[in-house]
Amino acid sequence: MTQATLPTLARKDFPDGFLFGAATAAYQVEGHKFGGAGPCHWDSFAATPGNVLRAEDGAVACDQYHRYGEDMDLLRAGNFDAYRFSTSWARVIPEGRGAVNRAGLDYYDRLVDAILERGLEPHVTLYHWELPSALSDLGGWTNPSIARWFGDFVEVIDDRIGDRVATYATINEPWCVSYLSHMLGHHAPGLRNIRAAARSMHYVLKAHAEAIARLRAHGRENLGIVLNFEHTQPASDSPADVAAAARQDATHNRWFIEAIAKGRYPKEALEGLEPHLPHDWQEDLKAISRPIDWLGVNYYTRNLVAHDTESPWPSTAPAQGHLATTQMGWEICPEGLEALLLRLKENYVGDLPLMVTENGMAWDDHVRNGVVDDPERCAFIRDHMAAMHRAIQQGVNLKGFFYWSLLDNYEWAFGYERRFGMVHVDFETLKRTPKASYHMLKELLKRT
Numbered sequence: 014m015t016q017a018t019l020p021t022l023a024r025k026d027f028p029d030g031f032l033f034g035a036a037t038a039a040y041q042v043e044g045h046k047f048g049g050a051g052p053c054h055w056d057s058f059a060a061t062p063g064n065v066l067r068a069e070d071g072a073v074a075c076d077q078y079h080r081y082g083e084d085m086d087l088l089r090a091g092n093f094d095a096y097r098f099s100t101s102w103a104r105v106i107p108e109g110r111g112a113v114n115r116a117g118l119d120y121y122d123r124l125v126d127a128i129l130e131r132g133l134e135p136h137v138t139l140y141h142w143e144l145p146s147a148l149s150d151l152g153g154w155t156n157p158s159i160a161r162w163f164g165d166f167v168e169v170i171d172d173r174i175g176d177r178v179a180t181y182a183t184i185n186e187p188w189c190v191s192y193l194s195h196m197l198g199h200h201a202p203g204l205r206n207i208r209a210a211a212r213s214m215h216y217v218l219k220a221h222a223e224a225i226a227r228l229r230a231h232g233r234e235n236l237g238i239v240l241n242f243e244h245t246q247p248a249s250d251s252p253a254d255v256a257a258a259a260r261q262d263a264t265h266n267r268w269f270i271e272a273i274a275k276g277r278y279p280k281e282a283l284e285g286l287e288p289h290l291p292h293d294w295q296e297d298l299k300a301i302s303r304p305i306d307w308l309g310v311n312y313y314t315r316n317l318v319a320h321d322t323e324s325p326w327p328s329t330a331p332a333q334g335h336l337a338t339t340q341m342g343w344e345i346c347p348e349g350l351e352a353l354l355l356r357l358k359e360n361y362v363g364d365l366p367l368m369v370t371e372n373g374m375a376w377d378d379h380v381r382n383g384v385v386d387d388p389e390r391c392a393f394i395r396d397h398m399a400a401m402h403r404a405i406q407q408g409v410n411l412k413g414f415f416y417w418s419l420l421d422n423y424e425w426a427f428g429y430e431r432r433f434g435m436v437h438v439d440f441e442t443l444k445r446t447p448k449a450s451y452h453m454l455k456e457l458l459k460r461t
Contacts, residue, residue, distance in 0.1 A: 022398050023457040024092075028405065032134070032413030033458050034095030035088060035435065036371055037077070038141035038185065041422040043101065045143070046072040047079070049114045051107025054149040055142065055425075058201035069428035071143075075420050075438050078120060083445065084419065085127045087436055091451055092458035095134040097370060097415045098124065099141035099185060100170050102163075109145030110162055118173045125174045134179040136415070138239060139167055139224060141185040142200070142425075149202055154190060154213035157291065164223040171231055181233065182309050182370070183224040186241040187217040187269050199426055207326075211289035215297070218272050222300040238273065239309030239370045242266050243316050244349025248332035253320035260285075260327040261318045274361040276302035285326035307412070308362055309370035312350045314343035339393075340375035340431055347396040354404035354411060366412045372397050373417035375424070375431040378448060385437045385448035394450060416454070420445070 024033065040055055059070035077084055088096055102109065104117035128135040140163065144153050148162060167183075175181075184190065194200040196210035204210075221238050228236055243265055247258035263281035271279055276298045278286075321330035336344040350372065357367065374393045378385050394416065405411050421434035429440050435451040438444070 021395055021457065022402055024459065025461060026402060030412075032094045032368070032415075033454075034093055034097055034134070034136065034413065034415040035091075035419035036097035036415040036417050037419050037422060038099045038138070039101035039104065040071040040074070040141070040143040041418070041424070042075040042077040042420055043104070043120075044071070044073045044076040044078045045101070045104070047076070048104065048120055049107065049116045050101060050104035051109075051114070052146040053101075053103040053143040054146055054153065054201040057146060057149075058203050061203070064203060065426050066428035066430055069423070071423045073443075074423045076443050077420075080443065080445075081124050082127055084436075085131050085133065087445065087447065087451075088133055088419065089131040091447075091455045092460065093133065093454075095136055095179065095413070095415070096128050096419070097136040097138065099138040101143050102140060102166050103143050103145040105169060106166055107145065107147075109148035110165065113169055118169070121170070121174055125177050129177060135174075135177060136180045136182070137170075137174070137178050138182040138185045139163075139170060140183065140190075140220075142190060144201070153202060154195070154216055155209045157212075157216060157219075159216055160219040160223040163220040164227045167224045168227050168231070171228060171233065175228075175231060175233060178233075178235075180235040180237060180307065181228060182237050182239045183221040184217060185239045185309075186311060187214070187221070187238070188241055188265055190217050192264060207285070208289040211286040212291060214268060214286070215290055215294050218269065218301045219297050221273075222297070222303065225303060225305065226300070235306050237305045237307040237309055237368075238269075239311055240269050241311040241313075241371070242353050243312070243314055244346055244352060246315060246317055248317045248319035251320070254318065254332075257320040257327070257329045258318040261316070261329050264327065270308075270357070270361050272298060272301050273305065273308075274302070305365070307366040307368060308357070309368050310353065310357070311371035311417075312353055312369065313341075313372065313374075314339075315346040315349045316344075340377050341427075343374075345374070345393060345396075347393075347400040350397055351400040351404050354401070354409045355407060358409045364410045366410050368413040368415065369397075369401060369411065370415050371417040372414065373433050373435075375433045378421070378432045378434075378437055380437055380439070380446050383446070385446055387448045387450050390435070390448070390450040391453050394454065 191213035198205040247254040263279040317332040421432040421438040424431040
């Protein structure tokens with residue numbers, strides 16, 4: 014684990030109004046079996062042998078559906094400013110279209126009120142991966158109608174809580190929704206199909222554009238999207254590895270931001286994906302690139318990329334790096350966050366407000382004598398806060414940082430084994446135990 018490259022930074026070292034928050038996602042924390050939620054494609058993905066560690070799912074998760082007050086008390090006591098959460102499509106509209114589950118809407122109504130009552134800001138992500146099974150049956154993110162279906166869902170949410178929301182993000186990590194889930198098969202629906210990948214990569218952006226248009230029509234501002242980025246580097250200086258890294262950078266880092274900021278897709282990605290896109294894809298880029306008010310940046314790691322002569326396009330393979338890693342096996346590279354923020358400013362967004370909407374690390378945490386000591390996570394947070402601070406000093410219009418995650422939770426294909434939380438959760442009793450990292454942040458975020 015690296016040590017902090019600057020003296021430990023605190024709230025006072027960041028600009029006035031800089032937001033410090035924590036984030037979660039609906040399926041990972043709520044308990045999907047509660048409150049009338051309909052089945053989603055993560056339920057069936059987890060029930061399929063080999064997809065998820067121990068075939069665990071989000072049926073109970075952290076039971077935030079019942080324990081949200083306790084969790085919001087932890088945020089308030091920790092001197093945080095904001096909570097980033099997501100709304101579950103399958104909870105609110107169990108069949109994906111048609112009848113609304115009032116109990117689901119009522120839950121989000123109560124949650125927003127609880128956030129506000131504690132002096133916190135609610136920051137809402139409208140979609141974080143729990144697609145209703147009925148829509149998955151129709152092709153899900155490969156169906157061209159999904160943009161309209163998503164727009165209808167967004168309006169249902171906005172009609173209930175839109176008057177109290179600080180910001181909306183349309184979709185969390187569209188690369189994971191599409192490429193990771195339809196090309197690599199690691200997340201639901203678990204496809205390995207280049208045509209499905211290309212179409213979902215396009216239709217998820219059409220859904221974003223549709224949501225922005227619907228919310229603008231409702232008079233909403235503070236609208237954005239959350240994109241995930243990695244610090245992509247070639248495994249060597251060889252031309253083949255450099256080209257392979259450029260292809261991975263194009264599919265992972267550039268595809269979504271270039272469509273939104275520039276109204277185009279990167280040529281290195283189109284070399285493999287264009288034959289599989291819908292025939293009229295160019296016509297959609299005007300709507301996709303309509304202005305947003307802020308951009309959410311999720312960053313965790315760097316990846317070294319080598320050319321793989323044995324595989325078809327994109328012919329890439331991961332290479333072993335030399336940096337310390339987290340429980341996920343991800344290299345710890347805070348300088349990659351600084352470089353990313355500067356790259357976004359210089360090449361894509363200029364002075365558009367940015368927020369680091371996810372940054373954190375998984376570690377094998379344990380409660381010992383009622384305490385969770387996690388010095389590795391404390392150092393990770395300090396180093397990445399220092400990287401954000403350096404980026405601000407170089408002119409990046411960074412407005413906030415949300416630690417991922419408030420709670421240990423359901424970590425998708427890794428079940429309940431990987432712990433990202435600054436609050437430990439005993440998944441048998443659901444007892445919450447703040448870790449040393451929580452107490453560190455509580456001290457750093459004191460208002461003087």
